[in-house]
Amino acid sequence: MGIKIINVKTAEAAFDVLTKLAVPDRNIVFRGHRQDSWRLESTLARHVRKGASTELAIIGMDEAISHFLACLAEVGKLPSPPMNNRAKLEYARHHGVPSPLIDFSHSPYVALWMAFDGVRPWDDGATAIYALDVNALGILWRKHVGSGAAFDDFRWSERREQFTAGYDLNVLRYLEFPLSWNTRMLRQMGVFVYDALQYGHRDVPYRDLEDFIDKGIDSTLDDKPVTTLHKIIVPNSAASEVFERLELMGITGTRLYDNHEGAAADVKNSYVFNRRTGYAHDVIVPK
Structure with missing residues (x-):
C-alpha cells in the first residue's frame, strides 16, 4: 500500500491521528501543505518548467548556489562558517533557493503549523499533512533500483560525506541531521529527502515523488504491505483550534x-484565534 489518505473533520481528530503516527515509530517524518491539492515534490521540480531536463537543473545547482552566495556577499550577509557542498545546498534551500531537497520534520505539530500558516477558517478548502515512513521509502527505492545496497545508500546517508563530486542525479537520499549552526532547521526538528530522480523518463515513469510512492512497487516488511505515506487532510475550518493548541x-x-x-x-x-503569547510588560500597548 503506497499512500493512505485520511480525512478528518476537526482539529482534535487531526492531533489524534498525527500523535498516533508519530509516537510509536521514530521512522515517520512529517510535512505540511497549505492546500491539499499540492503535490509532494521538491521546490526545484516546482520551479523549473514541466518537461524540462532534471539533469540540467541538478547540474545548474552549483551555479544557482554560487549566485545566491555572491548576492549575500554583496550586502555583507555571507555566512561565516565554512561550507561544503551539502552545507551550501541546505543553507540555500532554507532561505528560498529552489533545490532538490524536500523538507520534513520529526514533529507532526511543526508540520501542522506549516500547513495552517496563513490559512483562514472561513475559506473553503483543506490543508494536508504528509507522514512519510522513511524505512518504507528506502525499501521502495531498493526494489526500484534492484540492489540491496540502495537501501543503505538512501537510509544511512549520514555515514559518509555527501556531494563531494557535485550534486548527484537519479538518487533518493534521506538526510537526517542538520548543520549545527542552522538554528532554523534545529528548531523545526527538520530533515530532508534529497530527490534527484528524472521523473517522466523511461526508468522513472512517474509524475513526482508522490506518484512514485503511489504507483511504485509496494514496500513490504515480513511479507506484509507497509504504508509508505499517509496523507492527512484537515479542513481550513479547523485553523482556530489548531493554532490555539x-x-x-x-x-x-x-x-x-x-x-x-x-x-x-x-x-x-x-x-483567527485568541492568542496568549506576544505580550510583554515593557512594551507599551496603546489604549
Missing part, C-alpha cells in the same frame, strides 16, 4: 523561524 505547545512562527518573518506570521495568524 499549537501555541500552548510553544509552537509559533517566531520560535520556528527565529526571525522577523516568523514574528510577522504570528501577527497574521493571530487574527
